[in-house]
Amino acid sequence: xxxxxxxxxxxxxxxxxxxxxxxxEPIEKEAADIFIPLLNNEAGYRKDFEDLKxxxxxxxxxxxxxxxxxxxxxxxxxxxxxxxSFETELGNISIxxxxxxFNQWYLHFSNVFYNYAxxxxxxxxxxxxxxxxxxxxxxCTLQMCxxxxxxxxxxxxxxxxxxxxxAIDAYxxxxxxxxxxxxxxxSVIIFNGNNEIxxxxxxxxxxxxxxxxxxxxxxxxxx
Numbered sequence: 546x547x548x549x550x551x552x553x554x555x556x557x558x559x560x561x562x563x564x565x566x567x568x569x570e571p572i573e574k575e576a577a578d579i580f581i582p583l584l585n586n587e588a589g590y591r592k593d594f595e596d597l598k599x600x601x602x603x604x605x606x607x608x609x610x611x612x613x614x615x616x617x618x619x620x621x622x623x624x625x626x627x628x629x630s631f632e633t634e635l636g637n638i639s640i641x642x643x644x645x646x647f648n649q650w651y652l653h654f655s656n657v658f659y660n661y662a663x664x665x666x667x668x669x670x671x672x673x674x675x676x677x678x679x680x681x682x683x684x685c686t687l688q689m690c691x692x693x694x695x696x697x698x699x700x701x702x703x704x705x706x707x708x709x710x711x712a713i714d715a716y717x718x719x720x721x722x723x724x725x726x727x728x729x730x731x732s733v734i735i736f737n738g739n740n741e742i743x744x745x746x747x748x749x750x751x752x753x754x755x756x757x758x759x760x761x762x763x764x765x766x767x768x
């Protein structure tokens with residue numbers, strides 16, 4: 546019985562560490578999973594919202610948020626409150642409005658975990674796609690930002706793990722747009738594994754076609 550007790554205690558500790566140790570990645574995955582079925586008006590997108598809610602509403606240790614994810618409990622709570630507010634509108638708005646509001650929530654998410662996501666992004670040895678978008682602008686620019694975010698999510702999802710991507714709300718987080726002298730939104734910068742800029746596309750409606758052409762045309766090069 547003593548061995549069983551210690552075994553169960555060890556399992557509970559591991560479970561606790563796993564619960565508190567993975568926050569950003571599962572939320573980002575579930576959130577990204579929603580964009581495409583929502584764009585295509587597929588009936589299953591409601592289940593995707595429930596999956597996102599399940600990971601978002603898990604208990605998270607304040608210390609874990611501070612030390613690992615470089616954010617605060619207050620910021621995380623604001624993200625959950627934003628989701629709850631958005632959720633109450635789901636049954637009363639169109640698909641287009643749902644997609645627009647969810648995109649705004651996603652940008653809020655990216656702002657809350659900005660410092661952590663930036664560190665993870667630039668530590669990757671993969672080809673990296675950095676997308677500057679915005680939460681505040683005219684309708685046309687917001688639409689373009691949303692569309693290009695979805696295009697990049699689809700591109701990365703179809704790449705078999707070749708690429709990393711990061712979407713940044715340049716209205717709230719302007720250090721990287723200033724650093725890389727990219728002040729027109731939306732814009733895309735591609736980095737190699739050493740974080741050297743290898744391509745840039747600035748405010749172009751044909752962004753995804755040009756990005757795909759560049760990546761496909763350089764598959765055999767050592768970046």
